[in-house]
Amino acid sequence: MATQHSRSAARLMMAPAVVLLLGWMLVPLTMTLYFSFKKYLPLRGGDLGWAGLDNYVRFVTSSAFWPSVQATLLIVGGVLAITVVFGVLLAMLLDQPMWGQGIVRILVIAPFFVMPTVSALVWKNMFMDPVNGLFAHLWQFFGAQPVEWLSNASLTSIIMIVSWQWLPFATLILLTAIQSLDSEQLEAAEMDGAPALSRFRFIILPHLGRAITIVVLIQTIFLLSIFAEIFVTTQGSFGTRTLTYLIFQRVLESQNVGLGSAGGVYAIILANIVAIFLMRIVGKNLDA
């Protein structure tokens, strides 16, 4: 039973974690907010006074803004669609009885542990290179002209690379969910003569609903801020400049901290809208 004594001990034990996270959240956030109202160019004069809402207006009206939002949404949407669809199929396949299931599972989840910088570089050079890449050899073998992946199909390339990294995550979560499905229900449906497609639609898919939501939400959080993959492949050129990358360029490359901070505030708002949905779901689970 929790006594007064144990309650104050508990508070004391929680304090370091709470204080640190509060500081981690409030200090940089306040600074970002402060900078976003400033004309602040560290290499060209430093703090040049207040700018009011100028940075916010300039960031949204700059020609790079909407393309970057579009690129972000295309990447997030594309990766989500691919990983969820193939994740469900793959999870269903891996759930079947087979020989060497453990080894296959290890093969499938491996990409998730590969550093983003490594996977981007390996894909860029050894697969997507128009001269020496494996895809180029493959295309030539079939008599086709090799594709200049990262310049001519840049968004598709990024989506491919990122999907490869996240498919294991989706598969793993969905497989765990599928394994908790009551097989008797499926058998009964099969006995009653329900065709495979309707068994999938009316039993398996609804059962996976929660797992799919979680995959979508967690991946969205991570994908909204995808950075390393773009950093080592296209550096934001050829239409792959996401919102995150645009802010990064404003702040660190062109050293316009005020403008970049305003962009940062937009990114924070965007991420929080997504986060609210995630919180709701996780919060609900906490009660269960």
Add this chain to the structure above:
Amino acid sequence: MARAVTTNRKIVNTAAAWAVGLLIFFPILWTILTSFKTEATAIADPPVFLFFDWTLENYAVVQERSNYARFLWNSVIIAGGSTILGLIIAIPAAWSMAFVPSRRTKDILLWMLSTKMLPAVGVLYPIYLLFIKMGLLDTRLGLVIVMMLINLPIIVWMLYTYFREIPGEILEAARMDGASLKEEIIHILTPMAVPGIASTLLLNFILAWNEAFWTLNLTAAKAAPLTAFIASYSSPEGLFYAKLSAASVMAIAPILIMGWFSQKQLVRGLTFGAVK
């Protein structure tokens, strides 16, 4: 009754699953194979798969040229240090939340998780500035602190989910039997908490090892871990496939092996037990 499966169906399943598995694993396999080739074989047309003269030369060259050992050491210190520091701070917090819950416990947990949603790029410059002022830029200590903070919510959550599964009845039974507090902690609580702590440690080590945004932006030469070491291979002039492959294998091998051991924890850790 378990579903009867015909051997035929099992053969088809096995073939399909292995084909897909190998396809997904192929980029890693190809990287491993290429790392043992000479540069000429690595770009041979048509590509050579298994029948080439295997060589270890690339690994030696990578180590010689860029002092792989130092990057590796930085990675170990940063990932290990931040995980251990995080655990030291998180264990008491998660412990008290799991065993002495109050009305606000749930709000605190959700708030902690919400700090994880803070887009790094939005707060990069302030951290950068603070790091310069405090002399933490390009130091391992600085990265240990950042990594600890970005992973702390996950550590607390994972530990909380594990601790909550320790049944209170066992504790009470032990107390009835006259166990002292010391015996209670050593013989009952610790054995039940250790597996959860171990898998939290493992998952967080993996996350910190692979994190690239902060390491690329807050390190230059001294404290750069393997993520940055690999990024230095992105310049076109330094590009050699066999060496790039050897470097990649050296960067991912330790974590790949750890990851395989912790796949079950990964599901729980990343979804906070929301999927079972």
